[in-house]
Amino acid sequence: MFTGKGGVGKTTMSVATALQHAGVGKTLLISTDPSGSLSEIFSRPLDRKVHTVAPNLDAVELTRKLVLDLWRDKFAEEIYAVLSSFLPVGREIIDYIEGAPGIDEEFMLDYLLTMAESGDYRTIIWDTAPTVTTLNLLFVQQMFYSHLTQAHKLYFKVKKVFNKVDPLALIDKWRSLTERIIELLQTDTCAWVVANPEPLPIEQAFDIADSFNDFGIEVKGFILNKVLPAELCQGHPFWQAKFNAQQKCREKMQQKSNNRPLKEIPELIGDIQVDGFLREVAGLLHKRG
Template sequence: MQGSKFVFFGGKGGVGKTTVSSAYGLKCAQVGQRTLVVSTDPAHSTSDVFDQQFDDEPRAVEGHENLFAMELDPEEEVERHMMEIKQRMGEQVSPAIVNELDRQIELAHQTPGAYEAALFDRFIQVMRESDEFDRVVFDTSPTGGTLRLLSLPEFLDDWIERLIDKRSKSIDLFEKAAIGEKSARRKLESDPIIAHLKQRKEKFEFAGTTLREDADFYLVLNPDELSIRETDRAVASLREFGLEVDGLVLNRITPAPDDDEQGRGARYLRDRVATERERIAAIRDSFGIPLVGMIETRVEEVKGELLTDVATELDMDISTEAPA
């Protein structure tokens, strides 16, 4: 089966998502695919991996043909999202209530879900503007909060229809006597609030269709109990929204000592390796999801040639299917 254009890597914090997604992006670029790696890590780890600074616009990765990267700052995305809403709403209300409206919008952006909504909007924008790339790799999988946004089109459809009906009746009653029914209908068709809601509905429909039909989801985990439990929850969350996990990448596996090593450190490593092998066997049995990567712990930070080595340890399909 051929892979999808959009690839998401998820997992709990600290498991190595950025390393794995960067290695996968490099693997795709090495076979000639124009590949974009998109990071939402506030720590800007992608810049560390490639020893190059990135921002919120695609930039070529130095020393790697066909590879591009960009880093989205979640805080900046929330701020940008808030400013866009303030501007849009400010155009629709009287000057007398603009200050109060701004205050309410700022309060709304401090509530749970604002971060996900802002980031999800940016995800959609990146996907829609990615025609020049064969593959787009996101180093974070959508959270439960962002996935819940996929259920909005159905809700918005009913809401918009009811709003249109109410707006239609009010416009009809207010305007019909003075300017005629046709003028009222034209005003309804050009209503900016309804137009924006329709755009939002279409945006979420695009996201839902794309994530279900042209996206692959991989989860990165470490061989420890906390990471395994978090992965189990992530699998369930994705399935709740009709999205299946295509594979698991097991990162930071302890290398076994040589047979002739008998010191205290070697005994510790053997015990740890034995424990991890039990956990790996349990992962294979309980998840029923292919293990597409088994990456051993490196002594040094993974970058440069080490990143190329990690890329070879990913047993993932890097062929893409031509867009329909």
């Protein structure tokens, strides 16, 4: 996964890396940013379902709407069965629960798990939303897990009132799902934290690395993106001053990265929409050493 502050280059690194991996085996590029930009980059709607966007490369954008539609298909009936067995509620309870905070976040990771367990892909490249949204995604997962542990005790006490369904079996199923998601994140996922050579993105990069450590997600390394090339700044007072400020940030990042790999990508001409740009980024990102 690629993570970091808003606008630092997460999507650029994700797409470049996904194209690189597609050269080796079947790859899925997945975005959990509710306002993601994969559809624009590949010039086709990727917010409804998975599409093949290049040889060996599939992509999908998990928008809130797509996630909630998938959630309905998979869980709504089970939830209705549990609740209607002891409460006088109609199907409108499904709409009510769908609107609860965290449902879309919880289900995004369930979708990621489904894709990982499908065995269809050698690699999944995960383009995330800016820092706070992604951290919420992880915390909701942990909260849901401890909630289900509590729920087990609660439902056990009132087990007799259920007649149509066995809530404990369902809760066990959901808990096992949550457990598998946490395991996927802790054992099969690694994060690259992207930052620009400016104080705030760098500070956030280390904060997010700490949070990921707490959560048990491996932080593989850091990417310092949009570093001004020295030769373009010499002789231009404004650009030279900006270059000097960036170099200070770069040194700080080198010190704090604590022997973890730190890759650098220069500020390039063009952008993600320009042909050749992603290949150039991929070349720089994946060069040896």
